[in-house]
Amino acid sequence: VAEAWANSIDLHLDVAGTRVRNGLESALREAIRTGRLHAGTRLPPSRALAADLGVARNTVAEAYGQLVAEGWLAARTGAGTWVTRDPLPARQPPVTPVPETAPPRYDLRPGVPDLSAFPRREWLAAARAALGAAPDHVMGYPDPRGLPQLRTALAAYLARTRGVSAAPGRIVVCSGFGHGLALLCRLLRARGGDTIAVEGYGHRSHRRLAESHGLRASPVRVDGGGAVPAELGTAAAALLTPAHQFPLGVTLRPQRRRDVVTWASDTGGLVIEDDYDGEFRYDRQPVGAMQSLAPEHVVHAGTASKSLAPGLRLGWLVLPDRLVDEVVAVMEAFPSSLDQLTLAAFLTSGGYDRQVRHARLSYRRRRDRLLATLHRRAPKVRVTGIAAGLHALLELPGDRTEDDLIARAAGHGLAIDGLASYTAPGQRHAPALVIGYARPPDHAFTTALARLCTVLK
Numbered sequence: 001v002a003e004a005w006a007n008s009i010d011l012h013l014d015v016a017g018t019r020v021r022n023g024l025e026s027a028l029r030e031a032i033r034t035g036r037l038h039a040g041t042r043l044p045p046s047r048a049l050a051a052d053l054g055v056a057r058n059t060v061a062e063a064y065g066q067l068v069a070e071g072w073l074a075a076r077t078g079a080g081t082w083v084t085r086d087p088l089p090a091r092q093p094p095v096t097p098v099p100e101t102a103p104p105r106y107d108l109r110p111g112v113p114d115l116s117a118f119p120r121r122e123w124l125a126a127a128r129a130a131l132g133a134a135p136d137h138v139m140g141y142p143d144p145r146g147l148p149q150l151r152t153a154l155a156a157y158l159a160r161t162r163g164v165s166a167a168p169g170r171i172v173v174c175s176g177f178g179h180g181l182a183l184l185c186r187l188l189r190a191r192g193g194d195t196i197a198v199e200g201y202g203h204r205s206h207r208r209l210a211e212s213h214g215l216r217a218s219p220v221r222v223d224g225g226g227a228v229p230a231e232l233g234t235a236a237a238a239l240l241t242p243a244h245q246f247p248l249g250v251t252l253r254p255q256r257r258r259d260v261v262t263w264a265s266d267t268g269g270l271v272i273e274d275d276y277d278g279e280f281r282y283d284r285q286p287v288g289a290m291q292s293l294a295p296e297h298v299v300h301a302g303t304a305s306k307s308l309a310p311g312l313r314l315g316w317l318v319l320p321d322r323l324v325d326e327v328v329a330v331m332e333a334f335p336s337s338l339d340q341l342t343l344a345a346f347l348t349s350g351g352y353d354r355q356v357r358h359a360r361l362s363y364r365r366r367r368d369r370l371l372a373t374l375h376r377r378a379p380k381v382r383v384t385g386i387a388a389g390l391h392a393l394l395e396l397p398g399d400r401t402e403d404d405l406i407a408r409a410a411g412h413g414l415a416i417d418g419l420a421s422y423t424a425p426g427q428r429h430a431p432a433l434v435i436g437y438a439r440p441p442d443h444a445f446t447t448a449l450a451r452l453c454t455v456l457k
């Protein structure tokens with residue numbers, strides 16, 4: 001009996017009045033009428049529902065029988081009892097259809113890698129291995145800094161591949177870079193900071209995030225050598241993309257990296273190094289992380305959004321020692337332990353390295369094709385920011401506007417972005433497109449590229 005009860009389902013019913021059977025019938029009718037129980041929903045066996053409601057089994061059986069007679073339910077021996085009717089249309093609240101915008105057929109907007117290349121099989125194998133080997137306590141409330149297994153694996157990986165000075169104790173695992181940035185903004189506000197310097201070109205969402213935490217986002221000029229350190233002023237923090245400026249694609253010059261670190265140590269300002277695509281460098285050795293110059297002044301922030309997939313919502317902060325507890329104190333949520341375990345297993349098994357190396361090869365080939373094709377078919381377009389990352393900047397000849405090209409591309413089923421949408425207020429820019437060449441699946445890349453050339457011609 002206990003087994004049958006346990007295999008049943010939960011059903012919330014407000015059984016009102018003193019006559020239990022009538023009350024139960026009304027509650028079931030009401031649940032069907034209002035659409036809480038849809039046609040096809042299987043009801044619990046009478047014995048199980050009787051036990052849940054604390055009434056006699058016969059009472060439930062009789063109520064079911066009455067509703068079968070009225071046509072609300074159907075029953076067959078061995079198959080149970082189920083709802084036959086959908087809610088009465090008259091009682092339905094009017095449904096306003098949500099207009100669905102079809103995703104563009106071809107998408108060359110930056111920010112998302114090729115999702116069809118997500119290593120499903122390897123990720124599943126890592127999840128299986130990790131969950132199989134994990135002790136029970138891993139399923140309890142996790143360490144808010146992140147599971148020790150993952151912080152240890154990340155410390156080794158970041159030190160080896162990015163030169164980060166990363167002891168596991170200074171790592172905090174978070175739900176992607178956006179979450180990490182939100183935590184840091186909260187911390188800056190809690191310490192009385194009021195301004196965060198941001199690059200004059202970057203994600204509007206990051207500027208808005210800072211503003212939603214009560215910080216003023218103050219744009220800093222960016223030129224061919226990256227952000228200009230002299231403009232950091234008295235900000236409480238500086239959010240920078242030193243390895244590969246987003247979206248211009250330039251690298252922060254070595255002297256400027258040193259100047260930024262000097263600014264931090266002189267003013268007490270915190271540097272947030274957004275290393276969103278640091279693994280993808282094509283022309284030479286990856287530029288090492290800036291954090292290693294001054295681990296007590298620079299937060300190194302990384303994410304699995306480009307190397308694996310943004311849907312994982314996994315990222316990490318490598319913090320100055322003195323800030324770890326303060327960040328933990330403002331944490332409101334952390335990623336699932338199962339995902340953390342899987343990423344740890346994926347890193348230690350070498351799966352992450354293999355994935356990054358395959359992706360790097362594939363994206364490099366795409367970048368080369370983009371360059372060669374544009375050279376041939378749109379020679380007036382100057383392509384920059386191509387030494388690294390998953391996007392390129394296409395500087396437009398004087399007679400073209402971003403809006404015109406974006407509209408023409410839309411007419412060809414192709415989504416593209418202009419630099420204007422990444423430009424902070426008050427910053428000037430020449431017309432350009434920011435093309436994310438990693439995004440289409442392999443089979444769509446050729447056509448996407450051909451359509452881009454048609455639009456640019």
Ligand SMILES: Cc1ncc(COP(=O)(O)O)c(C=O)c1O
Binds near residue numbers: 241
């Ligand atoms: C500049 C920059 N930073 C960070 C990210 C990653 O953000 P998240 O880890 O929240 O997905 C992106 C992704 O588009 C990005 O372009």
